[in-house]
Amino acid sequence: MFVRCFSRVRSAMENLRPVVLSGPSGAGKSTLLKKLMGEYDNVFGFSVSHTTRSPRAGEVNGKHYHFVTRDEMQSSIDGGDFIESAEYSGNLYGTSKAAVHAVQKNNLICILDIDMQGVKSIKKTDLNPIYISIQPPTLQTLEKRLRDRKTETEESLQKRLKAAEEEIAFSKQPDVFDHIVINDKLDEAYEQLKQALMEEINKVKNINSSS
Ligand SMILES: Nc1nc2c(ncn2[C@@H]2O[C@H](COP(=O)(O)OP(=O)(O)O)[C@@H](O)[C@H]2O)c(=O)[nH]1
Numbered sequence: 001m002f003v004r005c006f007s008r009v010r011s012a013m014e015n016l017r018p019v020v021l022s023g024p025s026g027a028g029k030s031t032l033l034k035k036l037m038g039e040y041d042n043v044f045g046f047s048v049s050h051t052t053r054s055p056r057a058g059e060v061n062g063k064h065y066h067f068v069t070r071d072e073m074q075s076s077i078d079g080g081d082f083i084e085s086a087e088y089s090g091n092l093y094g095t096s097k098a099a100v101h102a103v104q105k106n107n108l109i110c111i112l113d114i115d116m117q118g119v120k121s122i123k124k125t126d127l128n129p130i131y132i133s134i135q136p137p138t139l140q141t142l143e144k145r146l147r148d149r150k151t152e153t154e155e156s157l158q159k160r161l162k163a164a165e166e167e168i169a170f171s172k173q174p175d176v177f178d179h180i181v182i183n184d185k186l187d188e189a190y191e192q193l194k195q196a197l198m199e200e201i202n203k204v205k206n207i208n209s210s211s
């Protein structure tokens with residue numbers, strides 16, 4: 001009995017699929033993620049990326065990102081410490097092996113918030129995540145949200161809007177994303193996101209109730 005139960009729990013843990021959230025800057029990925037982590041305590045773990053961009057007000061080193069210099073990051077990339085990395089809007093971003101491992105070792109669903117270059121790289125690995133694209137209703141709404149967020153200079157805002165056009169076109173390619181969530185009304189988008197994740201959430205609940 002114990003052995004059967006234990007092996008069921010172990011196989012559920014091994015089958016926990018990571019989740020890739022992607023989509024234009026300003027689409028609402030962080031907002032939706034915060035809501036998700038708030039509702040589901042001890043179910044999801046965030047893969048903390050490295051970046052060379054400067055921290056914004058309220059961002060905590062080691063929680064939102066590992067903020068590093070370009071030299072530090074490049075030498076870690078060269079040393080083989082990263083699953084993927086990409087240049088975005090003049091800065092380096094990347095997912096370290098350690099970031100994903102730190103989440104998976106705690107039997108949590110690992111969430112990666114990455115751009116389209118990251119999605120392309122992850123597709124070449126054996127991570128087997130669920131790919132979810134978060135999209136704004138329109139480019140105009142995206143621009144308004146980014147301006148209202150007040151985190152960008154005019155220059156970085158324009159770079160993000162340009163990248164957004166590519167991200168939107170990429171999300172429309174067939175077979176890239178398993179789910180596309182249009183973040184118009186936040187509550188509706190959140191329900192759609194939860195629906196897309198329900199199978200994995202139930203796996204974690206089963207693990208917790210059997211252990
Ligand atoms: N490829 C890749 N992209 C990342 C990573 N971390 C964040 N990003 C993406 O980099 C872009 C810019 O992120 P950020 O500067 O935090 O701006 P924000 O998305 O507007 O809050 C977003 O599209 C993120 O999804 C990473 O580790 N790898």
Ligand SMILES: Nc1ncnc2c1ncn2[C@@H]1O[C@H](COP(=O)(O)OP(=O)(O)O)[C@@H](O)[C@H]1O
Pocket residue numbers: 023024025026027028029030031032145146148149183184185186187189
């Ligand atoms: N559905 C929504 N309606 C209105 N504003 C939103 C909605 N979703 C997110 N926002 C706001 O838009 C801005 C960008 O969202 P954010 O989560 O930072 O995007 P991302 O992480 O994708 O860059 C934030 O200021 C956030 O409060």
